[in-house]
Amino acid sequence: MRYANDMPKTVPMPVGTLSSSLRLAVVRLNRCLRSQRADPSVTLTHIAALNTLDRFGPMTPGGLAAQEKVQPPSMTRVLASLEERGLVARAPHPTDGRQVIVALTDAGTKLIEEVRAREAWLSQRLKQLSEEDRETLREAIEVINKLMET
Amino acid sequence: MRYANDMPKTVPMPVGTLSSSLRLAVVRLNRCLRSQRADPSVTLTHIAALNTLDRFGPMTPGGLAAQEKVQPPSMTRVLASLEERGLVARAPHPTDGRQVIVALTDAGTKLIEEVRAREAWLSQRLKQLSEEDRETLREAIEVINKLMET
DNA sequence: TATTGTTATACTCTATAACTATA
C-alpha cells in the first residue's frame, strides 16, 4: 500500500510513511537553504551558529555544539572561521580554566541582523503562503524542536 | 523585540522570525538525520534518491536531480555509487539517445523497504509524539513541499 | 545551436581519534 503526499486526511498515514516524507522534505529544504543564500560569503552553518549565539547569549563551544547538534571538533572549526572574520570573540571562563566563553562581537550582531532582514529566498516564499500555512509551520517547528530534545 | 519559540499564539510571529526558526530547525534536524542513521553503509543522500525513485518510478538523472534539488553533476556521483552497489540500473532512453533512464533494481527496492522498516531514530521519536503533533508534521510537510515547488 | 549527461576539480560540512591543559 502506497501513500502520496496529498492523501485524504481521513486515512491516517502510518508513522513509517510520515518518517520517509519528513526525511525527504528536510533533506531537500536543507539543500535549498544552502544553495539559495542571499550572501554567499556566509555559509548556512555560520548563520545557524551566529543565530544561536544571538538568541541564547554567550556560551561555551561545547554548549554551542550541543545546541547545533554537531560534535565539538566541528564547532571548533566553525568558531575558528567566525573568529577569523571578527564575528565572534573568545573569552576565558571566569572560574574554570578549561572552558571558554564565546560571544558575538558587534560585527557579528550586525551581520546576523542584516541576514535576517535580507533573507531573500525563504522569506519571499513564506510571504506567499497563507497565514494558515505559516501557522502550520510555526507549530511544526515546535514539534521538531521537541523531537530533537529527547 | 525578540521572540522565543514558545511565544503565545495570540501574538503573530513576523515572517522574519519564522524564517530564522524554520532554517535553524531544518539545519539541525538534517544533521540529526545524517548522524542517526540505522545503517551507516547507506548515506542519507543515497536513501533520499532511492526513495524518490521508488515513489515516482524510473526517471532520467536530470529529473532526479531536479526532484532532489541538487545539480546534475552531484546526482551523477550519487548514481555512480548506487549503480556500483547494484541498487540502481541505467537503461537507454527509447527515443532520445542523449537521455538515460534510471530505475531501482530488485536489490534497491529491497534495501529501501528495509530502511523504511528499520528507521530507528526518527520513527521512534515520531511514535512518542501525540497524534496531533504528527498531524501537524504531515501538514507542514505539504507546506514545505509547496514552498519548494515555486 | 541547444540539451543531456559526464568528467575534472575544489570547497564546505562533519565525524572519529588522538592530544593538551585544567579540574
Place this chain on the structure above:
DNA sequence: TATAGTTATAGAGTATAACAATA
C-alpha cells in the same frame, strides 16, 4: 582520572566549469 577544547585526518556532500554525444 575526568572533562573541555583543539589538532590531525578523512570521508560525505555539493557546486561550477569544461567536455562529449545527441537532437
